[in-house]
Amino acid sequence: MKTLILAAALTLGAGAALAEPVKVGMAPEPYPPFASMDASGKWVGWEIEIVDAIFKSQGMEYTIVPVAWDGIIPALTSGQIDTIMNSMSITDERLRTIDFSDKYYNTPTVIVAAKGAVASPDAEGLAGKIIGVQVSTVHQNYAEKYFAGSAAEIKTYQTQDEANQDLVAGRIDAVQADSIALDAFLATEAGAACCELVGAVKDDPEILGRGVGAGVRKGDDALREAINAGIKAIRADGTYDAITAKYFASSIYGD
Amino acid sequence: MIAFLRPRHRQVLLVAGAALVAWCIHALDWSWLPAYWPLFLRGIWATVWLTALTTVLGLVLAIPLGFAQAAGPWFLAWPALAFCTIIRGTPLLLQIWLIYYGLGSLFPQFPWIRQSDLWPILRQAWPYAVLALTLSYAGYEGEVMRGAFKSVPRGQLEAARAMGMPRLTLFRRIWLPQALRKVLPTLSGETVLQMKATPLVATITVVETYAVASRVRQDTFIVYEPLLLLAVVYLAIAAVIVLVFRHFERMVPTRTA
Amino acid sequence: MSTLELLALQPPGWGGNLLRGLANSIQIAVGAYGLGLAIGTAGAYGKIYGGPVLRDLLEVYTTVVRAVPELILILILYFGLTDLVNQILVEMGRDRIQISGVIAGIAVLGVVQGAYSTEVLRGAILAVPHGQIEAARAMGMPAGMLARRITLPLMLGNAIPGLANLWLIATKDTALLAVVGFSELTLETRQAAGTTKAYFTFFMAAGAIYLAITLLSQWGFARAERWARRGEPAVAAGAR
Known part of the structure; x- marks a missing residue:
C-alpha cells in the first residue's frame, strides 16, 4: 500500500502540470446530498468531502470550478478543468472520449x-x-x-x-x-x-456503468493514478467510511 | 449578382470562403449527421413555427399596448408602459424560467388545475414557451407601436373626425393602417431578433433546433460540428425572414396606393 | 422560511448570493461593453475608411453575429476560443493557460457587442456633417486629432441612444452565461430557487434587480445624451 502511494507521489512529482492546483469540475446546479452550494456560496455534500479527502491524502491542492453539466466533458477535453468528480458513471461510451479513475461509489x-x-x-x-x-x-x-x-x-x-x-x-x-x-x-x-x-x-x-469515478483527460495518467491512490488511501484509513456515516445509513461503495 | 462579383478581391474572398467550407466538410467529423438529420428537421420546424406564431400573437398584443400608451387614458397607458418596461428591462431567460418553473411550482398548491380539461395542454412545455416568447415580443414591439401611433399626422385624424367618422372606423381605416405601415420596415429586424430568442426555450425541455444540437453534443461528445451546423441553420432562417419581409414591403405600397 | 428570511443578506438567506452574482454580471457587462466599443470604433472606421477587403470582412462579421443567436455564439466562442488559444500556445511550445470564466465571458459577449456597436457607430459617424470634417482637413488637422476633436465628439449625440440600447442588451445578455455554468445573477438565482423551491420569490427578486439596472441606466444615458448634445439646436434634441 505505502509503496503504491509513494509510486503515485513520484509520478505526480514528475508531471509539472500538477504543480498547480487540480481544477475539479462540478456542475453548479444542486445535486444533494452529493454536491450543492449553500447560501454562503460554499460547496457542501458527500462528494465534496470525499474529493477533499482524496486530494488531502495525496498532499495535492485543488480548486472547484463550476461548469454546466451539459458542457462538462468538453470543458475537460479543452482543458478548462482537469477532472470531473461529479457523480459521473464510468461507461464505455464515455471511455471513448475520456479516462476514468477507479469507482468511488456505486448505487442502484x-x-x-x-x-x-x-x-x-x-x-x-x-x-x-x-x-x-x-x-x-x-x-x-x-x-x-x-x-x-x-x-x-x-x-x-x-x-x-x-x-x-x-x-x-x-x-x-x-x-x-x-x-x-x-x-x-x-x-x-x-x-x-x-x-x-x-x-x-x-x-x-x-x-448504467460500473460505478462513479473521476473523469480525466485521456493520457493524463499522473492525475488518474494520484486519484486512484487517494481513493485507496481513504478507503484504507477509514476516512471514507467516516464521511459516509455522516450522510448515509449504510455504505454506498457498492462491492 | 454580377456587379457584386466584379471586384477582383470579392472573387478571391469567395474562393477563400469556399475553401474554408470545403475544409470544414472534409476535416471535421460529420458522421453523426445522417442519424440525426430527421431530428434536426423536426427541430428546425419547431423553431420556425415558434418564431412565426409568437411573432403574430405578439404583434396582435402589441397593437393595444402601443395604442394605450400613445392615446389611451392614464389607467390604460400606465399599465401598458409598466408592462413594456418590465419586459424590456429583464432578461428573457429569467422570464422563461419564471413562467415555466414559477407557474409549475404553483400546481401542487391548486389541485383543481390538474383536474381541469386544460391539464393535458398545461403539463406540456410548449405553451409556456409560446407565452413567454409572445409576451417578450409584445413588450418590445409595443414600444415600437407606441411611436408609430404617435407619428400619424394629427391633421389626418382631425380631418376624419370632421367628416363625422365613427371612432372605431377612424382607428381601423386611418390610424392603424398608417401606424402599421410605419412599423413594417422594423418588423423584419424584430422578427430576426425573435428567431434568435427561440433557442432559450430549450432550457425548459422544448425540443427545437438548438435542443437537437445539444443532444448530438451530449450523445457523441462532438462539440463544434453541431454548433457550426446550428449557426448555419440560423443564418439560413434569418436570410429567409429578411427575404420574405422584403417581398411584403414591396407588395404593400402598390396595394394601398 | 419567510420571503424576507430567504432574501436576507447573511446565510441562510440567499440575498448575499444574488448580490455576488450581480457583481459578476456587472463586471462582465462593463468589460464586454468596453471591449465591444473598442471593436465597434475600429470596425466603424474600417467600414467607412477601410479598403475593399477589410470592408467585406467586416460586413461578414457584423452580418453573421447579428443573425446567429447569442446563445450559440457564446457556446462556440466559450468552448472554441479557450480551446483555440490553448492550441496556439501548445503549438508555440508554451503551457496551456487557464482562461477564467470572467475573461471568457467578457471576450465572448464583447465580440457579440462589437458587431452591434460597429453598426451603431458607423451610422453615427456618417451622420456627422461632412463640411465639418472637410473644414478640419483643410486646416491641415492630422487624422488622429480629427477623430478625437471633431468626429468623435460630434457623433456622440447621435450614437448615445444606440449605445444606451447596447448597454441594456449587454446587461441582459450576461444572463446567457448561466447556460455555460458561469455564476452570474441568473444562475445564482436558479441555484437559490432550486435549493429553496421558492421559485417565484427568487425569480421576481432577480427581475427587480435587472429592472433597477435598466431604469438607472436609462436615466444616466438620458443625462449623457443631453450633455453630448449641448450646443446643438433644440430641434435635434426634440426629435428623439
Missing part, C-alpha cells in the same frame, strides 16, 4: 413516481407515462433503451433538480435517477407529499 438506479401512477419499475409499469431524466446521463441512455417503446415520452432536463421540480408540478409521471439522489428528494416536504419510490430498475452494467 431507481424510479420515483407520482403516488399511485406507476406500478412497477419496468417497461410495462411505465407504459403510457412521461418519464423525466437528466440529460447526458446513464439514466437517459437506459430510459431510451428500455422505456422508449412503451412510455409516452422521455423528457430530458439540464439538471435532476428540474426534473424533480416537474415531477412535483405533475408535468411528468416519473423520474429515473440514482437512488441516493432520489432518496434525498423523497425526504423533502414536496417530495414526500407527491411521490413514492417505485423500485430499482433491472441492472444493465453496459449502460
Whole structure:
C-alpha cells in the first residue's frame, strides 16, 4: 500500500502540470446530498468531502470550478478543468472520449413516481407515462433503451433538480435517477407529499456503468493514478467510511 | 449578382470562403449527421413555427399596448408602459424560467388545475414557451407601436373626425393602417431578433433546433460540428425572414396606393 | 422560511448570493461593453475608411453575429476560443493557460457587442456633417486629432441612444452565461430557487434587480445624451 502511494507521489512529482492546483469540475446546479452550494456560496455534500479527502491524502491542492453539466466533458477535453468528480458513471461510451479513475461509489438506479401512477419499475409499469431524466446521463441512455417503446415520452432536463421540480408540478409521471439522489428528494416536504419510490430498475452494467469515478483527460495518467491512490488511501484509513456515516445509513461503495 | 462579383478581391474572398467550407466538410467529423438529420428537421420546424406564431400573437398584443400608451387614458397607458418596461428591462431567460418553473411550482398548491380539461395542454412545455416568447415580443414591439401611433399626422385624424367618422372606423381605416405601415420596415429586424430568442426555450425541455444540437453534443461528445451546423441553420432562417419581409414591403405600397 | 428570511443578506438567506452574482454580471457587462466599443470604433472606421477587403470582412462579421443567436455564439466562442488559444500556445511550445470564466465571458459577449456597436457607430459617424470634417482637413488637422476633436465628439449625440440600447442588451445578455455554468445573477438565482423551491420569490427578486439596472441606466444615458448634445439646436434634441 505505502509503496503504491509513494509510486503515485513520484509520478505526480514528475508531471509539472500538477504543480498547480487540480481544477475539479462540478456542475453548479444542486445535486444533494452529493454536491450543492449553500447560501454562503460554499460547496457542501458527500462528494465534496470525499474529493477533499482524496486530494488531502495525496498532499495535492485543488480548486472547484463550476461548469454546466451539459458542457462538462468538453470543458475537460479543452482543458478548462482537469477532472470531473461529479457523480459521473464510468461507461464505455464515455471511455471513448475520456479516462476514468477507479469507482468511488456505486448505487442502484431507481424510479420515483407520482403516488399511485406507476406500478412497477419496468417497461410495462411505465407504459403510457412521461418519464423525466437528466440529460447526458446513464439514466437517459437506459430510459431510451428500455422505456422508449412503451412510455409516452422521455423528457430530458439540464439538471435532476428540474426534473424533480416537474415531477412535483405533475408535468411528468416519473423520474429515473440514482437512488441516493432520489432518496434525498423523497425526504423533502414536496417530495414526500407527491411521490413514492417505485423500485430499482433491472441492472444493465453496459449502460448504467460500473460505478462513479473521476473523469480525466485521456493520457493524463499522473492525475488518474494520484486519484486512484487517494481513493485507496481513504478507503484504507477509514476516512471514507467516516464521511459516509455522516450522510448515509449504510455504505454506498457498492462491492 | 454580377456587379457584386466584379471586384477582383470579392472573387478571391469567395474562393477563400469556399475553401474554408470545403475544409470544414472534409476535416471535421460529420458522421453523426445522417442519424440525426430527421431530428434536426423536426427541430428546425419547431423553431420556425415558434418564431412565426409568437411573432403574430405578439404583434396582435402589441397593437393595444402601443395604442394605450400613445392615446389611451392614464389607467390604460400606465399599465401598458409598466408592462413594456418590465419586459424590456429583464432578461428573457429569467422570464422563461419564471413562467415555466414559477407557474409549475404553483400546481401542487391548486389541485383543481390538474383536474381541469386544460391539464393535458398545461403539463406540456410548449405553451409556456409560446407565452413567454409572445409576451417578450409584445413588450418590445409595443414600444415600437407606441411611436408609430404617435407619428400619424394629427391633421389626418382631425380631418376624419370632421367628416363625422365613427371612432372605431377612424382607428381601423386611418390610424392603424398608417401606424402599421410605419412599423413594417422594423418588423423584419424584430422578427430576426425573435428567431434568435427561440433557442432559450430549450432550457425548459422544448425540443427545437438548438435542443437537437445539444443532444448530438451530449450523445457523441462532438462539440463544434453541431454548433457550426446550428449557426448555419440560423443564418439560413434569418436570410429567409429578411427575404420574405422584403417581398411584403414591396407588395404593400402598390396595394394601398 | 419567510420571503424576507430567504432574501436576507447573511446565510441562510440567499440575498448575499444574488448580490455576488450581480457583481459578476456587472463586471462582465462593463468589460464586454468596453471591449465591444473598442471593436465597434475600429470596425466603424474600417467600414467607412477601410479598403475593399477589410470592408467585406467586416460586413461578414457584423452580418453573421447579428443573425446567429447569442446563445450559440457564446457556446462556440466559450468552448472554441479557450480551446483555440490553448492550441496556439501548445503549438508555440508554451503551457496551456487557464482562461477564467470572467475573461471568457467578457471576450465572448464583447465580440457579440462589437458587431452591434460597429453598426451603431458607423451610422453615427456618417451622420456627422461632412463640411465639418472637410473644414478640419483643410486646416491641415492630422487624422488622429480629427477623430478625437471633431468626429468623435460630434457623433456622440447621435450614437448615445444606440449605445444606451447596447448597454441594456449587454446587461441582459450576461444572463446567457448561466447556460455555460458561469455564476452570474441568473444562475445564482436558479441555484437559490432550486435549493429553496421558492421559485417565484427568487425569480421576481432577480427581475427587480435587472429592472433597477435598466431604469438607472436609462436615466444616466438620458443625462449623457443631453450633455453630448449641448450646443446643438433644440430641434435635434426634440426629435428623439
